Amino acid sequence: MTGAPPLECLIVGGGPAGLMAAIYLARFRRRVCVVDTGASRAALIPRSRNVPGFVHGLSGTELIERMSAQLDELAVTRVDAEVTDLQRHDRGFLASWNGGAHAAATVVLACGIVDTHPPFDEWRAAVADGLLRYCPICDAFEATGRRIGVIGPLARAAGKALFLRGYSRDVTLLATEPDDDRAATSRLAEAGVEVVRAPDLRLQRRGDGIEAVFADGRTAQFDMIYPAMGAEVRSQLAMALGAEHTVEGYLKVDDHQRTSIRGLYGIGDVVTDLHQISVSFGHAAIAACTIHNSVPARLA
Template identity: 35%
Template sequence: MASIVIIGGGPAGLSAAIYAARANMQAVVLYQNGGALEKTEKIENYFGFEQAISGPELLARGRAQAARLGAHLVQAEVTGVEYAETGFQVHTTAGNYAADAVILATGAPRAVPKIEGVAAFEGRGVSYCAICDAFFYRGKAVAVLGNGEYALEEARVLLPVAGAVTLLTNGAEAPAVLPEGLAVDTRPVRAVAGGETVEKAEFADGGALAVSGVFLAYGTAGSAELARKLGAETEGTRVRVDERMATNVPGLFAAGDCTGGLLQVARAVADGAQAGLSAVKFVRDAK
């Protein structure tokens, strides 16, 4: 059976799963949490509910509906997506999943840490994609800013290429298990500094680490980060899609808040439905 993997378990992702499952596709929903909806106390503007409903209750109903229709829901962190021999391979903390099509629906991104110089050096030593930019740092010292599985996955990509890789946890505790060869510095980061390009990471205690590049992998990989790794077009933190919720990468779709626009449940559900139907059509046409 053809497989459609949906990354994100909010209203957009669950809606996509419902439509994919009803089309007799193997729909897999990979999610960490319910995103913004899970934190919403009361919803009064969603069609069909005479009385207000809480975000967690609406989310629970959506999950139950998707599961009843045959979708497989897996709570795990997605650390990367790459092309496979046929389709895609989605890497998670719970194993890898093969997919004929992928739908990104992780919601709007979290704020990145406010570190001086990060925005100023974007494209000049600050990167959000190790797979995209590791080549430019062959034999050079680089740093990865983050402390979760996403940051470790970025470090694994860089280790065989860069001269030295240091994980900057920005004051957080270092992961218990580290890839061989990865250095760690847990000091809070004050700034990314340099001249024309990045030259160092400066710490709050006055110290510094000489690096040619800083890769941001703070928190978990969002839709824009995953899209960039596959060559999909983005605008800032927004994934660019057409009216079918398709990206410029065949088989890759996006839905909901990660595409920008009206950040409302009704819009996310509609986007998810369209993405699900478009993914189904793509898979069927490819067979």
């Protein structure tokens, strides 16, 4: 991008949120660039049935490919790289990747999150086969009536287990850490969710399902497992600039997706634990419209 005019917007992250923001901004005829490492969490989705218009659902990879094709039609610059540094600049921001520095008036962070995976050597293949699932809001409907395990610290996993109890009578919480939250334990018991203490649990595939192996050698069989072990929020670039954030690392934004740093926006999973494609689309549209109205007008 040497010699090119400064970007009006740099988008960090090429998942559904980042690509949607780029589509909007490109259609506003703004100079925009998407920088992405190709590790979108959405690419792991075997089939999403919450995207409007796709009756039988579509995979995360297909969604990204379709949106990428739209960007190709709009001639949007995309770079396969990691933004390693982001600094304030007199014209906005200076971002570093591939050994170079690039100026941008505004920056949209659509970096997402990285899930903490359970002890399971074959986790990636299990996700692809629908055995290991991370989003009950997305796919609990397809888990109706199945044998479901939820793994994680009791305090973190209780809510997910109770939600899933609305879809199946057979829900077990595999608690990796002890917890004396009597209220949560009582709610689980009242709902008929079995709680099993499992600090040294490991998972393995068994037939068409997943087998939980406990430290004492006991095993339990499940049709599917939902981890509830937390995630790393990829908000480090914003936090280094002093952006306000939650204890977990989610960026705090206003109703226009603006962070506490002027010109810096956050969209999608990096700002909310409601990890939904439709939510990220909404964030992207709001941020893109706000950015378009915040930079100098472009005349035909």
